[in-house]
Amino acid sequence: MTARGTTTASRTVTGTPSGTRLAGIDAARGLALLAMMATHVLATFESDPQLTPTWIGLAFSGRAAALFAVLAGVGLGLSTGKQQPLQGPELWAARRGIALRALVIGAVGLSLGGLEVNIAIILVHYALLFLCVLPFVGLGGKRLLMLAAAWILASPVLAYLLRPWLLSADPPLRLGHNPSWEDLATPARLLGDSFLTGYYPVLQWIAYLLVGLAIGRMALAKAAVPFLLLAAGTVVAVFSKWLGTVTMEDWGGRQSLEAQIGDPAYPLASLLQVNLAGVDQSGSVWWLATSAPHAGTTLDLLHTSGTAAAVIGVCLLLGRLGNWVELDLLLPLRGAGAMTLSLYTAHLCIMGALHDQPLLRGWTVEGVYWAQALGVLATGAVFAALAWRGPLEWVTHAANQVGSYRPAQVRQPSRFR
Numbered sequence: 001m002t003a004r005g006t007t008t009a010s011r012t013v014t015g016t017p018s019g020t021r022l023a024g025i026d027a028a029r030g031l032a033l034l035a036m037m038a039t040h041v042l043a044t045f046e047s048d049p050q051l052t053p054t055w056i057g058l059a060f061s062g063r064a065a066a067l068f069a070v071l072a073g074v075g076l077g078l079s080t081g082k083q084q085p086l087q088g089p090e091l092w093a094a095r096r097g098i099a100l101r102a103l104v105i106g107a108v109g110l111s112l113g114g115l116e117v118n119i120a121i122i123l124v125h126y127a128l129l130f131l132c133v134l135p136f137v138g139l140g141g142k143r144l145l146m147l148a149a150a151w152i153l154a155s156p157v158l159a160y161l162l163r164p165w166l167l168s169a170d171p172p173l174r175l176g177h178n179p180s181w182e183d184l185a186t187p188a189r190l191l192g193d194s195f196l197t198g199y200y201p202v203l204q205w206i207a208y209l210l211v212g213l214a215i216g217r218m219a220l221a222k223a224a225v226p227f228l229l230l231a232a233g234t235v236v237a238v239f240s241k242w243l244g245t246v247t248m249e250d251w252g253g254r255q256s257l258e259a260q261i262g263d264p265a266y267p268l269a270s271l272l273q274v275n276l277a278g279v280d281q282s283g284s285v286w287w288l289a290t291s292a293p294h295a296g297t298t299l300d301l302l303h304t305s306g307t308a309a310a311v312i313g314v315c316l317l318l319g320r321l322g323n324w325v326e327l328d329l330l331l332p333l334r335g336a337g338a339m340t341l342s343l344y345t346a347h348l349c350i351m352g353a354l355h356d357q358p359l360l361r362g363w364t365v366e367g368v369y370w371a372q373a374l375g376v377l378a379t380g381a382v383f384a385a386l387a388w389r390g391p392l393e394w395v396t397h398a399a400n401q402v403g404s405y406r407p408a409q410v411r412q413p414s415r416f417r
Helices: 021-042 056-059 065-078 088-112 124-130 143-166 179-183 187-197 202-216 224-250 253-261 268-274 285-289 298-324 331-337 341-355 363-384 390-405
Strands: none
Touching: 021 056, 021 298, 021 331, 021 363, 056 187, 056 268, 056 285, 056 390, 065 088, 065 124, 065 202, 065 298, 065 390, 088 124, 088 341, 088 390, 124 187, 124 202, 143 187, 143 202, 143 363, 179 187, 179 298, 187 202, 202 331, 224 253, 224 285, 224 298, 253 268, 253 285, 268 285, 331 341, 331 363, 341 363
């Protein structure tokens, strides 16, 4: 859902693979798209009273959407100077382009908000995230990492303090549905839901874009950087998930929260493994100690940022391997990743058409997913091979170009005296 990256893995005259980095980033986007689609189509819980998590829920819930957000930050870092952030008029032009692109994405999201789907659509939040990080796109990698660390620590606490106040308003500042054009008539509810009370709380999710910006400021073409991302991301992800498990299971956090909820319809042990979205996380500071997906806590942000960094490292390594063996192993994935806005929109429209409709004879839910997944990969491969942009990517690219346009400076001829 970001600007289209390089789609051919070429070599410079020195033999350095010039397209490897962007091919890996686009492939990571394609992987994130497939994982998000899996959580949309396939069950994340078994249909039993205990809501036993499925492997789809355990593997992808929370992590796929976070990977999308981190990759948004990576894309912004790459488009605003890479290791040398833009400054001065160039930076302001880039900010204007990003802002106009965000408005287009937001308009698409609001239009899709009217679909009858049992899916939390991310596009409006995605657009707001782009706008919120505009002040930070001129920062270098070290400052971005420090800011991301501070945001990961502070924003969950601030959200925990503010959410009860927003939910106690009359009416509560929560939509309960995907944002649509009609919600512009109630801006307080729309903003309250988008930033704090909804499925993708922008206040905490800004951390993902800051992490992604910091990754985008790294020398991703260097051989050691993908290994660093893989190793550091894995360590952070494992440590934060381990600490969250300790706080809930060994230190009594889950028992305390179960006593507070007191509702057997919410088997907390399962929800902590898959998804805390929709659970009222107030009334106990133990809510801040979990690493559950979609909890928006410090440990959740750390875990999902770590897994995103590790996946990006793996995809960069695979892209490099493809250049070494002269075989574009990532063509379908990177092609899909270069047009995620178009493919994500098409997926939502398909799911809207299937909503509350019986499946055709012989079809299963798994078949519906794999048909869409194969369609995504095939479409991505064709568009990448032909070096085409996706239709909505053309629109966002044009918006970016219009927003970042700077008239050429005309030098006045000197006058002879």
